[in-house]
Amino acid sequence: MAETSPLTVFEERQDQIHCTGDGPFEMACNRDSLAGAVSQRACVFCGSRVVLYPIADALHLVHGPIGCAAYTWDIRGSLSSGPELHRLSFSTDLRERDVIFGGEKKLAAALDELIDRHHPNAAFVYSTCIVGIIGDDLEAVCRTMTEKKGIPVIPVLSEGFKGNKRAGYLAACKAMNRLVGTGDVTDISPVSVNILGDFNLAGEIWIIRNYFERMGVQVVANITGDGRVADIRRAHGAALNVVQCSGATLDLAKMMREEHGVPFVRAAYLGIEDMADSLYRIADFFKGIDPGIVDRTRALVREEVSALLPRLAEMRRDLEGKKAAIYVGGAFKAFSLIKAFRHLGMTVAVVGSQTGTEEDYAELAQVTDPGTIIIDDANPLELSRFVKEKDVDVFVGGVKERPIAYKLGVGFCDHNHERKIALEGFEGMYNFAREVHASAMSPVWRFVPRREAQNRAAAKGGTAPADAGSDAPAPGEANIPNDKEAVA
Amino acid sequence: MKTKESFVSTTNACKLCKPLGATLAFKGVEGCVPFLHGSQGCATYMRRYIISHFREPMDIASSSLGEKNAIYGGGPNLKKGLLNVMQKYGAKVVGVASTCLTETIGDDMPMIIAEFRREFGDLDLPEIVQVSTPSYEGTHTEGFHAAVRAMADQLVTDKVEPHGGVNVMPGLASAEDQRHLAELVRLFGAEPTLLPDTSDTLDGPALMEYERIPSGGTPLSAIRAMSGARGTVELGRTLKGMRTGGDGLAQRFDVPLFKIGTPVGLRETDGLCAALEAITGAPMPKALLKERGRLVDALVDGHKYVFGKRVVVYGEPDLAIGLTAFLAEMGAQPVLVATGAEKCGLAGHVAEACGDLLRERPEICEGVDFHEIAEKAEAMGPELLVGNSKGYPSARKWNIPLIRTGFPIHDRFGGQRILHMGYKGALGLYDAVVNAVLEKKQSDSPVGYGYL
Ligand code: SF4
Numbered sequence A: 001m002a003e004t005s006p007l008t009v010f011e012e013r014q015d016q017i018h019c020t021g022d023g024p025f026e027m028a029c030n031r032d033s034l035a036g037a038v039s040q041r042a043c044v045f046c047g048s049r050v051v052l053y054p055i056a057d058a059l060h061l062v063h064g065p066i067g068c069a070a071y072t073w074d075i076r077g078s079l080s081s082g083p084e085l086h087r088l089s090f091s092t093d094l095r096e097r098d099v100i101f102g103g104e105k106k107l108a109a110a111l112d113e114l115i116d117r118h119h120p121n122a123a124f125v126y127s128t129c130i131v132g133i134i135g136d137d138l139e140a141v142c143r144t145m146t147e148k149k150g151i152p153v154i155p156v157l158s159e160g161f162k163g164n165k166r167a168g169y170l171a172a173c174k175a176m177n178r179l180v181g182t183g184d185v186t187d188i189s190p191v192s193v194n195i196l197g198d199f200n201l202a203g204e205i206w207i208i209r210n211y212f213e214r215m216g217v218q219v220v221a222n223i224t225g226d227g228r229v230a231d232i233r234r235a236h237g238a239a240l241n242v243v244q245c246s247g248a249t250l251d252l253a254k255m256m257r258e259e260h261g262v263p264f265v266r267a268a269y270l271g272i273e274d275m276a277d278s279l280y281r282i283a284d285f286f287k288g289i290d291p292g293i294v295d296r297t298r299a300l301v302r303e304e305v306s307a308l309l310p311r312l313a314e315m316r317r318d319l320e321g322k323k324a325a326i327y328v329g330g331a332f333k334a335f336s337l338i339k340a341f342r343h344l345g346m347t348v349a350v351v352g353s354q355t356g357t358e359e360d361y362a363e364l365a366q367v368t369d370p371g372t373i374i375i376d377d378a379n380p381l382e383l384s385r386f387v388k389e390k391d392v393d394v395f396v397g398g399v400k401e402r403p404i405a406y407k408l409g410v411g412f413c414d415h416n417h418e419r420k421i422a423l424e425g426f427e428g429m430y431n432f433a434r435e436v437h438a439s440a441m442s443p444v445w446r447f448v449p450r451r452e453a454q455n456r457a458a459a460k461g462g463t464a465p466a467d468a469g470s471d472a473p474a475p476g477e478a479n480i481p482n483d484k485e486a487v488a
Numbered sequence B: 001m002k003t004k005e006s007f008v009s010t011t012n013a014c015k016l017c018k019p020l021g022a023t024l025a026f027k028g029v030e031g032c033v034p035f036l037h038g039s040q041g042c043a044t045y046m047r048r049y050i051i052s053h054f055r056e057p058m059d060i061a062s063s064s065l066g067e068k069n070a071i072y073g074g075g076p077n078l079k080k081g082l083l084n085v086m087q088k089y090g091a092k093v094v095g096v097a098s099t100c101l102t103e104t105i106g107d108d109m110p111m112i113i114a115e116f117r118r119e120f121g122d123l124d125l126p127e128i129v130q131v132s133t134p135s136y137e138g139t140h141t142e143g144f145h146a147a148v149r150a151m152a153d154q155l156v157t158d159k160v161e162p163h164g165g166v167n168v169m170p171g172l173a174s175a176e177d178q179r180h181l182a183e184l185v186r187l188f189g190a191e192p193t194l195l196p197d198t199s200d201t202l203d204g205p206a207l208m209e210y211e212r213i214p215s216g217g218t219p220l221s222a223i224r225a226m227s228g229a230r231g232t233v234e235l236g237r238t239l240k241g242m243r244t245g246g247d248g249l250a251q252r253f254d255v256p257l258f259k260i261g262t263p264v265g266l267r268e269t270d271g272l273c274a275a276l277e278a279i280t281g282a283p284m285p286k287a288l289l290k291e292r293g294r295l296v297d298a299l300v301d302g303h304k305y306v307f308g309k310r311v312v313v314y315g316e317p318d319l320a321i322g323l324t325a326f327l328a329e330m331g332a333q334p335v336l337v338a339t340g341a342e343k344c345g346l347a348g349h350v351a352e353a354c355g356d357l358l359r360e361r362p363e364i365c366e367g368v369d370f371h372e373i374a375e376k377a378e379a380m381g382p383e384l385l386v387g388n389s390k391g392y393p394s395a396r397k398w399n400i401p402l403i404r405t406g407f408p409i410h411d412r413f414g415g416q417r418i419l420h421m422g423y424k425g426a427l428g429l430y431d432a433v434v435n436a437v438l439e440k441k442q443s444d445s446p447v448g449y450g451y452l
């Protein structure tokens, strides 16, 4: 395989990169990050934090040394319509003394102090790598504090090294599951849902809730965007769980199905088709007890889409034929994005994710055009190489990918947890198109070295190669200059 | 002075963790890849944090320890990681910093690295610098200085022929600061060697090819030649009590060492110029005299706007000391100087740097977080905040201007190009302070004056 794979930068990663159309599909994923590579991947704690933090009236205390908490202080645009406790960064800031003698006392004292100060409706205590090593009994401390303070104090077993982000999702779901089933469900409508897996970035969950309300569906709990402890406690009273995203909260939906008999459907809110499909799926579920819901949903979709399409058409005129690269956290987002780009007349040349499963990648291979690069847990070298090789116009990724795109003179859209623009729902599709348009159509790309070279070559009469200035990579080799040139 | 005993918990820390500082220092060496020995998450978080400030690529490799490694030791992963970084990135230098995890499980990094050198001695190995940076003691500032010291100790091994160069240890300085420092040394007729120098690696140009390791940084050869320099200037008053990279060069190679304050404002910059005069023997350059003159002229022109303004300064201790001294020079009244770092002698250094300029002593706080800073400051009725972008929630709450300085700046553009140092830097800061005061006055006024 080594000599036939022109795609690798690190040999060990050969089976984490696939090119659509290149033989049978076979990819390894969800393996630990390769030592020494600069992975874009995060840790278990990061996964848990991403899921739970938007619960705005809970105290989120990171039990560990300062960094883990400091780097996650208010980094996401998860909005709250009320309390904003989640925007503060709480840490036990463990010191050498605590590492030697154990951090349990300090943890209890910190909880005491913070719960008295902020009166949260619940507290989540996140364990970090060190805590896993020094062996603090989080469970015991939390139990004592629950009794003492009269609110649920819940440990989140998120020691960073015990897996990747996905393990963190599971830990978060387990933590939330302790709340579910403890609240009063008497006034809940039979036509009701919980929204799972939306984090209300830039107010997105409000867009989705608005659609549901127009359909006549009651939303019981937001899990977790603009989330509240009391809502989660009574979430088992909802008739249906609507789960977005392939990983983050699926575990909770499964737990709730098993323990409370609440069924779930999958949903995706990015792009026109996925958004509409999701609404129809929910209407379908409830049409037995609420026959009018199908018509109401149809009317809603018609209204929204007919308003949206003409506005998209304007931008599509400019974007037709341009190429995109996608690198996102969960693979589910990649599917939606691929479709969204089709609406803009664009093709997807590179697509990857941090936490996709083998099935995800197999499906990606099916829905993408031949020649599309599919990649799991990419590092900057690989990303930059494929972006350049495929000569993409716009890169969609997170904040860590932005400088890679910009250095090479490629447009960029932030599609990660830190985005401040709502991209979900029909209006989100418009915002997305505008973002892509603003980046792809900017005149600045003309001045970046890569394009200048292409334009120079074109002006000379020849047709410029896609990646002017570099030779095609030799088989089995990375398309990067050799060591001497690179460090000269 | 108060240290933090008042609260057990930390809310909105006014510090970052130690390895982050080390990675920033390593980033300033040519061909160097910063490498964290620990689990993957720390490296990814730090990258994200740093990238949000610089908007530049910042690769940090990691030994990506998993659960098994945490139990049986991370040695094999560290070695494998080193091999990868060297083979795939073509690293000439690898700067390895430990993390809380590997310190806690007791990995003996020097031993593992020595083993690595033995096992793979037949290969063209990069220089490996290693530094111990457990975050449960010390902050990113200390991690930065520890990495600088490690580089000086481990890379500068032999006395070279004396040359006319000047070593500069800039501390946590912006890219613009570093460029300016180099320029200042050249104005005194000498060649500077900055350790580290991130002015290109973290503020580089648009490129044709993605560089595995961004060009720039101090070349290894220049670092080795630091033993033959005419002198070393080390910036940061808090370094006075520590054993630093400059101390090592002085003790081992007799390179005269000048430990001076971070040159922010008039007198601290005078201190830098005096040191450069002493090292090079060259008189103060005319161009600099003019810059100094312009600064003094500006201070006169603007003095009424800023006199007595109550200012809260926070952040990295050495920058905070410099900024406080400068605020004192312009006639403002620093009321609170705060940092998340501990045992850095902040009170003494602020008092020394401000001399007899201040009519009232500011309250000094070490080891505090933003919760305590806000709590204390609120009672003081501050009119201006000076520090990194993390003070913004307070500025917003109190509806007062925040002059953004230092690291990180996550809510504005161009943080790496803020010039704090030298007369020129002071002048820019002064403009920013005066204009912030004017803008506030203008927008609060019902009249809407067009001349201010
Ligand atoms: S574990 Fe230590 S090194 Fe890692 S992010 Fe937390 S404080 Fe920093």
Ligand code: SF4
Pocket: A043, A044, A045, A046, A064, A067, A068, A127, A128, A129, A130, A158, A159, A160, A161, B039, B040, B041, B042, B043, B045, B100, B101
């Ligand atoms: S210490 Fe562990 S939990 Fe904290 S950021 Fe690092 S990997 Fe994640």
